[in-house]
Amino acid sequence: MKALRIHGYGGPEVLRYEDAPDPEPGHGEVIVRVRACGMNHLDLDLRDGSSRIPLELPFIPGLEPAGEVEALGPGVSGVKVGDRVAPTFYYVCGHCPQCKAGRENLCANNQMFGVTRPGGYAERVVAPASTLLKLADHVSFDQAAATQVAFGTAFHMLIGRAKAQAGETVLVQAAGSGIGSAAVQIASQLGLRIIATAGSQAKLEQALAMGAQHAINYRDEAFLPRVMEITAGKGVDIVFEHVGGEVFTNSVAALAIGGRLVTCGAHAGEVTSIDIIELFRKEASVLGSYTTSMLELRQVMLLVELGKLKPVIHRALPLAEGAQAHKILANREHFGKVVLNP
Ligand SMILES: [Zn+2]
16 A cells, blocks of 8 residues: 655655555454545654654554545454544553543553554554544545544643633634634634634634634734733633743733633743742633543534534645645644645
8 A cells, every 4th residue: 555654753755655565454453445634743743753752663644544444354343344434543441540530531551543553644544443433424534534633632622621611711822723723613612702813814814714703913913912902901711722932921921810721732832931929819720631532532523523613624635745744734834734635
């Protein structure tokens, strides 16, 4: 089969479109003929080695494949050849304390496609049958491949962690990204007032079109004074943060009394300072958030099926153009997700 593999860490040029052995399904596993695979910033970090996650080289990235079941391994039931599916992008042991508490995202034994096992940058991927989410006929493979990480992560952050309530105000940082645009849609469905930041007018207009009430171009003006102006000095109830560095520091300052900052990423700076006095006097909270639970994955897939959430696909490119796709992500040219079509 054709696959996009890396043989060593480096820039986009280390992605090689080449022949790779066809995978064989083991007990309880199926072969999925991949029609689309969502791309994530983690793919770039894995490729250049900055993720600090060791990969077994040559490696096939890709967390979010979607496609048709092509072959069944021994012991598989409840799935048939031709089913339209997307494997959950990770799966867990099911018996550790975190799994038993329904916090599968924190399972220490978890396996992730395109991270701990071969992913979807290929024509075929092996998946345990137990991971398969069946897709409604009207949900396209591109949509399915653009749903899980962005919507699942944003759902877990806003609802699972920050306990967002209708009528609250949320500041969504970098609303043009995959998870940022997902957060705007979820917040809009929840009935929140949304202030979105982005680095271009086009991205701000898209955020407004998806339900944001206010948009701030962080290249033109500092977001903190503008947020304070919009909220009449009160600050926001929730900050949806995934940027880090100075953005994180100023986001803490943007919180209202009782506000919650929830974060899932820090590409702009993993270590930063915060004003502790401000934090405790406001009884504000800083919440970490890591991926999404299995229940939340099913919930976001259902919401896509119902048309309540609409995956935003910036571009779908042929698998052979994966290096180009990585450049688009690295240059932050995209609004929404970039998808590869093997
Ligand atoms: Zn577990």
